[in-house]
Amino acid sequence: MHHHFLTIPQLGIERCQTILRLAEKLRHSDAVPQLGATVAVAFFEPSTRTRLSFELAAQRLGCHVVSFSAPGSSIEKGESFADTLRTLQAMGAQAIVLRHSASGSVHAAARVLARAALINAGDGMAEHPTQALLDARTLLDVFGSLDGKRIAIIGDCLHSRVFRSDYALFQMLGAQIGICAPPLLMPHLPKDAAVERFSDVDVALAWADAAVVLRLQRERMAAGLVPSLADYRRRYAVTLERIDRSSAYVLHPGPVNPGVELDAAAVEHPRSLIARQVTNGVLIRMAVLIEIVAPELVQQSFHI
Amino acid sequence: MHHHFLTIPQLGIERCQTILRLAEKLRHSDAVPQLGATVAVAFFEPSTRTRLSFELAAQRLGCHVVSFSAPGSSIEKGESFADTLRTLQAMGAQAIVLRHSASGSVHAAARVLARAALINAGDGMAEHPTQALLDARTLLDVFGSLDGKRIAIIGDCLHSRVFRSDYALFQMLGAQIGICAPPLLMPHLPKDAAVERFSDVDVALAWADAAVVLRLQRERMAAGLVPSLADYRRRYAVTLERIDRSSAYVLHPGPVNPGVELDAAAVEHPRSLIARQVTNGVLIRMAVLIEIVAPELVQQSFHI
Amino acid sequence: MHHHFLTIPQLGIERCQTILRLAEKLRHSDAVPQLGATVAVAFFEPSTRTRLSFELAAQRLGCHVVSFSAPGSSIEKGESFADTLRTLQAMGAQAIVLRHSASGSVHAAARVLARAALINAGDGMAEHPTQALLDARTLLDVFGSLDGKRIAIIGDCLHSRVFRSDYALFQMLGAQIGICAPPLLMPHLPKDAAVERFSDVDVALAWADAAVVLRLQRERMAAGLVPSLADYRRRYAVTLERIDRSSAYVLHPGPVNPGVELDAAAVEHPRSLIARQVTNGVLIRMAVLIEIVAPELVQQSFHI
Structure with missing residues (x-):
């Protein structure tokens, strides 16, 4: 019991593989x-x-689940973030699943918790490690191994916690990463990062074995980072035609902005893995809970 | 497994009886x-x-329940209706209980779902089939059979999904239907529909074995469909005095507008069946879940 | 089954001890x-x-839990308070846990319920009996008995339901009560009430074996009952220095206004009992549910 689950690099290859x-x-x-x-x-x-995915995972494992969202919670009453986490721990929570809009908030949270394990369910623009694991699980279902596989990540990589977690995990698993993003939404990576950069989405899709399409937050337009929706769609949207011209599988973390970064109908394309991602999401979260709350079962019951 | 539960006519007499x-x-x-x-x-x-009635029914049957209301859900983030339903299905939901303000939305929803069964918990002004079944169950508790029984439905029938489901089910079960509504809130029925029409609520109550009183939405006043609350109350409200002058049982789908369509004290009148409706609501929803998720048990365990 | 749980005086010493x-x-x-x-x-x-504390207590006892908060509930639709409670009872709830902003609302609620037992989870400024019981449980963990122990209650006693319940229960258990509050936030007590009154928080802490620090609602400033936050802090705040100068244990019902009535760091002081209060909160609520729903178990299974 008790090792926090915060970022892909901190987890490391062995825990991820498990x-x-x-x-x-x-x-x-x-x-x-x-x-x-x-x-x-x-x-x-x-x-x-x-x-819902975490709640369902916990229920299927026979856990008691207490759940709250900030708008309905005592944050209004000035209850501090740390106070809330300590309270949940004192109530006997062995695992606390945290989603927060501030990047890095999970590290502050983890320092507060001496007994309960923290599970990062997305912190600002930093990480979303269970999403990366369910994406990897989905790709492994199709490819068996990611070694040498070409994964294109398409869209607003700069502001995306999914990008950061996927990038770290896919590399760990031996994949080649391609990035296709508007110039102002390119992620900041080391100059020598082993990635392919694409400005043409058709070229990226032709190169890729699979493409992870990211949500375009509409705020990016207001901020002037994307000229217009129409322009974004023309240059970067993964349309049905573009999917059909390629042979890449398509993933999306959801929820889709239909007609913006992805065609609505693409969700049900034969090469769409989006429903499988959702199904795997529950399985991955069950696995994370077992690995954290009852690590002895990993070997005893599952022989891993 | 898998037959949607959408409207009383689609269910048909046999499934309703079961x-x-x-x-x-x-x-x-x-x-x-x-x-x-x-x-x-x-x-x-x-x-x-x-x-709560559906959540409790599912819990009593040992189901895992995930629940959300749209204001707290990702609808804000532009997640489409169909996307949400597909996600719930991909998470492994065998049944999806849907409430939506748009009439007919359940039919659109059902087309999206290939594996999960959809249960209509009220769609706009169209149908509310579990309400009709719990109303029928309540009337059967008292009368044994609805054959030839006189059921008055009183109030805003035009905009009421409860009216539409009750009307279809009660007729199927052999009841005579009476309608008492202000002229502008009369439902659109075929000219030759076998219903009694009442403009005087006392006459309707004298005629009826039981009366289903419908909520008056306050918006109807603003829309000019009802002259005033005082006028509505004088002509159509099921007051304690009117109940006492009749011998009819009283039902109401809840929540009551106390002092508008029904006196607050009428809820506890000896001939009020309102608490029984609520109790039956949980039983009907349990029955619906069993019939949908584990139809083999209907015969095997319950010998129906 | 069925004895409401409303106020400490109504419960009496025997039920509280149990x-x-x-x-x-x-x-x-x-x-x-x-x-x-x-x-x-x-x-x-x-x-x-x-x-969450009540939900978790109920879950650990294998109960079916349905939960709602008013903002997301049908209160918007004009559903009356009494109607809601009757509905929950008709759904089969054996216990209804009620939190309401109106003092005394639990008594009105109890009159409506003939079968379900009502549990007061805080009514306006009147009572919060499970809080008092968890506070007492926490003090008993440390002192063994409250007989003759000196408990200071510090802060806005006038508007505090925690004060009223603590005061009643601690006296019942034989403790000496001290009150330290700004003049306009002193509670109205009988002239001959056996309490110590303190205007200096350091004197109160020096006198006390334990101190219950109450939240200062920021509305009190707006109402002119407290000159300013800075003034309140200087005169009444339980700061880390003040705790260190005394030998008193520190309790707080939470959530803390950090830096107002209590220093944020005081929550983790060696003499802080705040985490223990939260843990005991779940245990007390489990005990209350057992005592109400299955009173026969108190003797049979627990030999009390």
Whole structure:
């Protein structure tokens, strides 16, 4: 018990591999272990799908789940962030699933917690490690291994926590990373980073075995980082035609902005892995909870 | 598994009869089956009592329940309706309970779902089939059969999904339907529809074996469909005096506008069936979940 | 089954003692009874920590829990308070946990409920009895008995439901009570009330074995009851220095206004009992639910 789950680099290749394998074993398990643990789901930034995915994962493992979103919580009453986390820990939560709009907030949170393990469910623009693991699990389902596979990440990489976690994990797993983004939304990477950079989405899709399409936050337009929706769509949108011209699989962390970064109909394209990502999301979160709350089961029950 | 639950006419008399009988058996069961299924409760329009009734029904059947209301959900982030439903299905929900303010939205939703079964918990002004079933169950508790029974539906029938579902189900079960509504709130029915029309609420109550009183939305006043609250109350309200002058049982789908369409004290009148409706609501929703998620149990465990 | 849980004086010393002992037994129980009851948590005033504490207590006892907060509930639709409570009862809730901003609302609520037991989770400025019980449990953990112990209650006693419940319970348990508050926030007590009154927080802390520090609602400043935050802090705040100069234990019902009535760092002072209060909160609420829903277990299973 108790090792925080904060960022892909901190997790390291071994814990990531364990979680990826555990999720696959859970997919084929008739019965899953009933942990009887307490899991607190604390969302200071709204997100229906990630919240429900964690709640469901915890319920399937026979956990007691308490859940709150900041708008309905006592944040209004001036309860401090640290105070809330300490309270959840004192109530007996073994794991606290945290979503927060401030990058790095999970590190501040982790320092407050001596007993409960913190699980990062997305912190600002920094990391979203369970998303990267479910993306990797989905790609492994199709490719068996990521070694040498070409993964294009398309869209607003600069502001994306999904990008940062995917990039770290995919590299760890031996994939080649390609990036296709408008000039002002390119991520800041070391000059010698081993990535392919694309300005043409068709070239990126032709190069890629799979493409992760990122959400375009509409605020980027207001900020002048993208000239217009129409321009973005013309140059970077993963349209049905573009998918059909390529042979790449398509992933998206959801929720999709239909008709902006991805065509609505693309979600159901034969090479779309989006529904599989959602299914794997629950499995990955179950694996994370087991690995944190009952690590002895990883070997004993799952022989990993 | 998998037949959507959308409208009373689509369900047909046989499924409705099965659910009505199953609810009655559940009332007297010491132990109910534990389904272990996943039920998603997706409310895009607020409603405490219907949401809690479904959540409780699912919990009593040992289901995992994930629940969200649109104001706290990612609808804000532009997540499309169809995307949300597909996500819930991909998370493994066998049943999705949907409440939406748009009439007919359940049909659009059903087309999106290939595996999960959709349960209509009220769509705009169109249908509210579990309400009709719990109303019928309540009337059956008192009358044994609805054949030839006179049921008056009183109030704003034009805008009421409860009216539409009740009307369809009560007719199916052999009841005679009476309607008492202000002229501008009369429902559009075929000219030859076999209904009694009443303009005087006392005459309707004298005629009826039971009366379903509908909520008057305050917006109807603003829209000029009702001259004034005082006028509505004088001509159509089911007051304590009017109940006492009649011998009809009184139902109301809740929540009551006390002193508008129904006196507050009428809720506890000896001939009020309102508390029984709420109790039956949980039983009907349990029956619906069993019939959808584990139809084999209907015969095997309940011998229906 | 069925004795409401409304105020400390109504509960009386015997029920309070039972609950305090039961909570202590639960702390050391390997397995707790699984009640299979239905618990409704109805919060008409927001409070994350109290809501989660009750939800978790109910879950650990194997209860079905339905929960709502007024902003997301049908209160918007004009559903009356009494109607909501009757509905929860008709759904089969054996216990209804109520938080409401109106002092005395629990008494009105209790009159409506013939079968379900009402549990007061805080009503306006009147009472918060589970808070008093968890405070007492926490003090008993440290002192063994409250007989003759000196407990200072510091801050806005006038508007505090925690003050009223603590005061009643601590006296019942034989403690000496001290009050330290600004002149306009002193509670109205009988002239001959056996309390020590302090105007100097250092003198109060020097006198006390333990101090319960109350939240200062920022509205008090606006109302002119406190000259300024700076003045309040200088004269009444329980700062780290003041704690170190005394030998008193420190309690706070949470959430803390850091730097107003209590220093943020004081929460983790060696003599802070704040985390223990939160842990005991879940135990006390489990004890209350058992004592109300399954009173036969108190003797049979716990030998109290």
